[in-house]
Amino acid sequence: MTELKTDPRIVRTRKLIMDAFIELSSQKEFKDITVKDITTKAMINRATFYYHFQDIYDLLEKALSEVLLINLNYEKYENAALDEETIADIFLAVTKFQQSLSTRCHRGYEDTIARIIREQLEVIFYKMLLREHGLKDDSALKLAAGMLSWGIYGASVKWRQNSELGPEEFIKKAVPYLLHGVSKSFNGVHSCTSVGGKDGRI
Amino acid sequence: MTELKTDPRIVRTRKLIMDAFIELSSQKEFKDITVKDITTKAMINRATFYYHFQDIYDLLEKALSEVLLINLNYEKYENAALDEETIADIFLAVTKFQQSLSTRCHRGYEDTIARIIREQLEVIFYKMLLREHGLKDDSALKLAAGMLSWGIYGASVKWRQNSELGPEEFIKKAVPYLLHGVSKSFNGVHSCTSVGGKDGRI
DNA sequence: ACGGATCTGTCGGATATGCAACACATTCGA
DNA sequence: TCGAATGTGTTGCATATCCGACAGATCCGT
Structure with missing residues (x-):
């Protein structure tokens, strides 16, 4: 109901970021995880991260x-x-x-x-x-x-x-x-x- | 030597396609694999596939x-x-x-x-x-x-x-x-x- | 033999992503 | 205390990707 389809690139990129973050979370503490770490592992540009999330706390949530x-x-x-x-x-x-x-x-x-x-x-x-x-x-x-x-x-x-x-x-x-x-x-x-x-x- | 850096999106997309193809190859025969199958699993558009590969045989190679x-x-x-x-x-x-x-x-x-x-x-x-x-x-x-x-x-x-x-x-x-x-x-x-x-x- | 269904390959216009550079904050060692 | 180094967010422009549509090819049931 009232589903407006989102651009597949958005779905894919969000997934890449989330997966990278979850993987990193199992390796080090949250406070030691930087945006660059995440975007590197996710194979996306750092600017793209901010296109999807306010900041790293937003991502955490x-x-x-x-x-x-x-x-x-x-x-x-x-x-x-x-x-x-x-x-x-x-x-x-x-x-x-x-x-x-x-x-x-x-x-x-x-x-x-x-x-x-x-x-x-x-x-x-x-x-x-x-x-x-x-x-x-x-x-x-x-x-x-x-x-x-x-x-x-x-x-x-x-x-x-x-x-x-x-x-x-x-x-x-x-x-x-x-x-x-x-x-x-x-x-x-x-x-x-x-x-x-x-x-x-x- | 003479390395011109390629757009990260290209690297990422190629990897997504290759991984999807290899995964599919373990599930069914090559002749039964369609471009749509690959692009769906790789989470990319079908047109993008042709941006990177001539056709499915090119991908195979x-x-x-x-x-x-x-x-x-x-x-x-x-x-x-x-x-x-x-x-x-x-x-x-x-x-x-x-x-x-x-x-x-x-x-x-x-x-x-x-x-x-x-x-x-x-x-x-x-x-x-x-x-x-x-x-x-x-x-x-x-x-x-x-x-x-x-x-x-x-x-x-x-x-x-x-x-x-x-x-x-x-x-x-x-x-x-x-x-x-x-x-x-x-x-x-x-x-x-x-x-x-x-x-x-x- | 015919029509429907699916797949292929291609196109132009819209959009997400990449890049480089920037100002600012924080950390840390000299 | 001072830089140097690193991390954070932001911006304008270039580009890869998406979409929808198209024509043709191939397959398949009737």
């Missing part, structure tokens, strides 16, 4: 977003119900993504990464909520999506601090709280028509 | 040449003496290259491949001869290089027909004939100053 989105396997959730199982799946994808990052060294950029994860989650949750509730109260949906994303990310932080349980068991214990908490406030304040109780859907 | 050159490890021979050991090395590289091709299906293009191999060998032999003899009789050097390349390729054909011996033993039996045959005619006709006998050098 977009690269991480992309990798996370792939990890999140977005098409899978596109039409899934926002139930316990889906949330558990997403939580697993997030923890898996964070573990894949921990090997590379991004010390000092935890906040950026956290924000990216939350933003991505928020977009996904918003789309799912929108599909289930329509847009009669958009700001409420956005609020719910935001809170869910913070909740999931917070859960992943909690889990890393206290990893006695496996991620599966951990999220299964946490998810009822998340779902009913969000569900209650959402239904209570805005009297949404959908029934929050039946199968755990919001 | 250049791709094979490149792969063979890499197999031949050209820098290694750049300054090596044209003695028995070097010739054996080159022979091994050729047989190894042909075996790497046999898995992919290039039926019907044996002649093309054979010609490419001979041409590449001829270039290498010519450079080595030129370095050892100077250019006082250029046409004679070219003749000798050509005969050597035919000889090596012929030896590889013979070896494939009769592979009771390993390639190492096989070429060691054949190389004295090659060396002295070429050496004699070359020295005899043109009275070259270098001594053909001493250590087997031409």
